Amino acid sequence: MELLSEYLDLTIFGILGLMSFTVVWLSIERWLFMRALSLPDYQNFDRLTVDLTKHLTTISSIGANAPYVGLLGTVAGILLTFYQIGQNGNVEVGAIMSGLALALKATALGLLVAIPTLMIYNALTRKVEVTQALWRADRDTRQGS
Template sequence: MEKNILAYAEAALDYGVIGLLILMSVITLWLFIERMMFYSSLRLSDYENRDELEIDLTDNLSIISVIGSNAPYVGLLGTVIGIMLTFYTMGEVGTIDAKKIMVGLALALKATAMGLIVAMPAIVFYTLLLRKVEKILTLFDIAQDKKNK
């Protein structure tokens, strides 16, 4: 019975945490592509109000930011669970086998690595999109100044 619980916990770590991180990375990539397509098809002449333009430009950017800032925590949670499982297994066996400890810890750390792999591109995408928003808003301001002269 104990081995079944341990097997389920290891599966939850692999499929739950790693699966969640993969989902987060897919969402980030999808939103980045969607925003870039929106920016490339944007016509400034469709907007009379800068605030309305800014609302449309910043749509979904907060989701990318949230994923970028929270992916390392999700990975860290997976690592903590993996380390707990390693210690639990060591306690059940009653002997200290350095090989099993190292393998267990290495597998636990893969969740942290995945969290960082998801977070870094998300933060880069977020920064690139913010810069694109600033450029578009500046172009809008320039067009409005020319229109008002």
């Protein structure tokens, strides 16, 4: 229990920080890729799709799971707070409240990571669809001519 309480915050914030780091990294990479993409290089639609959707699964997973990681941190923090209260025996309002408040910040951070991630993911998905549509349109005009 002591080990858990000592490393809980560090672990949760470490995981969330890593998630956030990955999202920023991959979204910048995707943005640069989309900007530099030239459609005529691709002869095959599936190859284009594979290149376009690379890393999007990772961003999606992080966006979906960051709140749960934060929630796990909060639950563990509350659990520890109550455990310590039970051990000490004296119910001090300040100690309980500060324990719960500190536990809740894990959820806050999880949401803070998840919200921008999902927005970025949606934007990238839309960009992929648009690019695919443009590629198809180009192919149709080439075939037509």
